[in-house]
Amino acid sequence: MIDEKIGALDDWRGGMLSRLRALILEADPEIVEEWKWRGVPVWSHDGMVCTGETYRSVVKMTFARGAALDDPSGLFNASLDGNTRAISVHIGSRIWLWLIVL
Template sequence: MAQDWRVGRVDDIRSLIKAAEPDVVEEMKWKKPSNPDGVPTFSLDGLICTVETYKGKVKINFAKGASVDDPTGLFSAGPQAAVRRSIDLHEDDELDPEAFKALINDAVRVNRTR
């Protein structure tokens, strides 16, 4: 059986987050029967983001996304939300690695200034 594409995508996202912010802390939270492994959460001076898998996508939720500078328009979900912003990635979607790492860096900056 072929590996689920979402597993590889989460691994890629994890690598980009750690490349952007080597001191990031990853934890698995919110384990439940429908999600026995939990949700990967990434923190540095506060929560940066979570990476969740759904049937047809991987969702990267930025805890303080509304305060994060997104000059390349990576946020694709929650553009009007007061606090959070998200990136929804489907199987064939590309993620610009440099733009994503810049989002991670800015999310840490936001954590450090609040």
């Protein structure tokens, strides 16, 4: 289902979600991919790690326990209130920089 979602996004968002997915799978080969809430990819490992949501102008990676994570580099740029934190990826974002920081 995640493959279908990525394939249905006929603009930059499909490629970006695909790259983010690959990074997640590379970082944790034991992570479980799920499909929830009528079309949201979810990655879990001993509980939910993050979701990959797509909107008109952004791909948003929301981390379930983001508020508990240190963020000295300021990667989190969305959903800064509450227990979750997110990274909103816009067209042209360079995700390779995140790997260096993480």
